[in-house]
Amino acid sequence: MADDLTFSTIAQLADRLAARDISARELTQATIDHTSAVENKVKAFNSLNPEDALAQADASDARRAVGQALGPLDGVPISLKDVIAVKDQPLTAGSKMLENYVSPYDATVASKLKQDGAVLWGRTNLDEFAMGSSTENSAFATTRNPYDLERVPGGSSGGSAAALAAGQSIATLGSDTGGSIRQPAAFCNVVGLKPTYGLVSRFGLAAFASSLDQIGPFARTVEDAAIMLGAIAGHDPRDSTSYKTDIPGYRAALAEKKGPWKLGIPKEYFGDGLDPEVGAAIETAIAFYRDQGCEVREVSLPHTEHCLSVYYIIATAEASSNLARYDGVRYTHRSADAKDVLDVYYKSREEGFGPEVKRRVILGTYVLSSGYYDAYYLRAQKVRTLIRQDFLNAYESVDAILTPTSPTPAFKAGEKADPLSMYLSDIYTIGVNLAGLPGISVPAGFSSAGLPIGLQLIGQPYQEADLLAIAHAYDSAHDWSAQRPSL
Template identity: 75%
Template structure:
């Protein structure tokens, strides 16, 4: 168990801040020092603003001294994936297209975390426009996995997972369109939560695929994830898909909901392609739940084999539409060599976007184009209905589903050059986005090569309180959270 400040969970740091044993400035200084020490190897950040972070921390200390603390997150440094807007700070989506963009406003989640007193700390690297599974698609640099910096941290929110695992932040935010929070959480040995679609506002999130995108937390513990979710969840009239309902007190519900639960094992998720070491670690987690009195039964999600294709049609179609706004006119990269206005669009987009983004825009344009729409896009939308129905049928019998998060542990940087091979990294996570469900990745061991393994719990729509309680029950019986990478 490390005693370093930068390795502690929010709950411990918050108690120290409240007990006057620690100041927010001391905490921020410790995180900055740690970041300076490890960042040359981890390379998780696209930008950071030390002076601004220290000023936020000083303001937090002043609030506590005056007896006006904003609560458990007041003074806690939280890193942001570089797709979430923070006023006056760079916002790049790890793309040349937005290399010089400075955000003129706050995302709703940013506003909410500021109101909770959190110290907004740094913009974290990701795959360009959140498209990828390794963070290698960043236009700026590759992020190393803190457990082995020659390996990827996963993606697309790789910087968010790596920064947290490395102690460069106390919690972070990511976005998850097909597994972009859960897969890097699993590969970096931290908790990653993708909330139900609509629970967290997308206002101020750079859009990739609007019907699938959702912002969520990375945290050291399930309780920390519950604390951050509490701060960012809730209705927002600036996001028309935002769900309008009361948000429960997730943290206090953790202690109240003790099971036992009925857990479903989708047989399709333990098939070909799963690393035996990961399979064995997840089986152990399942056995733990059984030993705690949970009923475990096999269930079937018969359309699982179609998730990947459905996802790549719907996500790229939406991306081709969302990314049409990057035309070199009002903001973003503008080509200097264009001959006329139309050429300006072609050249600015050619120069501003990287290969994976171009590939997805072109695929999305193709599946939406005249003559192909019904065969691809409309059909995928129908299969999406069936995929969602599979999950709802399973929930007639069980409370939550348990699966591996990723079929493989962190792989070597540069190892996967074939797009299709990279897409298969998301095989266990994309169905959740298509069905709009909440899901969490929880650390559950290490491979023989000391790489983290995570398992995924998939919950029912808007039942985050239950999902977190199931995850918390496992975490209480294990000490994976006290293991840190040696950097």
């Protein structure tokens, strides 16, 4: 059955492709066909490239036929969030501003996946310029949660999470600035990994907040996430913030690293606003780790209450500057009414940006203004250092930190009209970005309404091998991620 193929893991497909049990063309064709069947409900993609994808699949089959297959990703369809540049493909960032823009170059992650033989399939929907937690801020469509089409898939990488959950791709890439991989992963019952800041090159990622953005994978299992991370991680001379470190065999580490581990439960993450069913799922996961011989102890991250304010100062400040290049002069939308250069700026940006982007650009411009810089931006940077120090202090006594990914399961589209209530849905994920740490969301069960719940594990800087092993211990002992939505 085609569905079995498109809901398979990379690990399973790699074996079947290697055994010549299936071809890359069959797998890609099945993915295209299944997408055609469900896309009108899910709306995960901004653009599709079926002919190009099949050509890539044929090239993969040709390699394999002469014994030159490139590894576990060769011939596997992988979808990239529509904010990561792929040569000759559209790159909209979910914005009217870039509606007609085609990238002339590959992001480093895209060229790495191509080098590994992956079939780059479609461009997944997102909140405009990755600003949002529901994918409702896309200029093109609101992606739906495959587990409940009334609900959002989370955001901003909602398209990447939903496409994977709906069997429209085998693995996907997203970007995570404040939780944009982990929260949609939790909402859509998939694994989502935000790597340590600097582990994966940002070259080719249309920037939202440069000091927080990080590309990472969505996958069906932690093992698949490990395969994906191995493919995209590594120092890139084109990204000055990319870190020179050895990339271990993440997949091999899953079997090698057995624990038991010391896990920290931050008391600040279990207060008001946490949905009881989410809380119960997390308690069950904690009990699992205890049963495995892990020591679970309470830790404190005392500056947690400041995370949201610090985040919305730093992220918006950087965004206000990063988005200045979308000005109507060169490759963006340009207002047809523009009569002079100021018109080009004002009207093109008025027409090209949606309300959430405008809100953040205005906020960021304000916090950087003369006379306010010290009070907002500079102070936020100082508090950010304290937030990071909180985590590093905790890691003196624990190997990883365990929290819910999101305080609630997926909410309904249109439910959070107030921006602040939307911002609060990232309350458990934002600190990880501010501290530059790796974090992973792993499927941890369902609510009584059948909505997925995510477990977040937060690791130490550049210790993704340990983090993945800890997550794998839970993931491989449960079959949550094998569940499929009924579409």
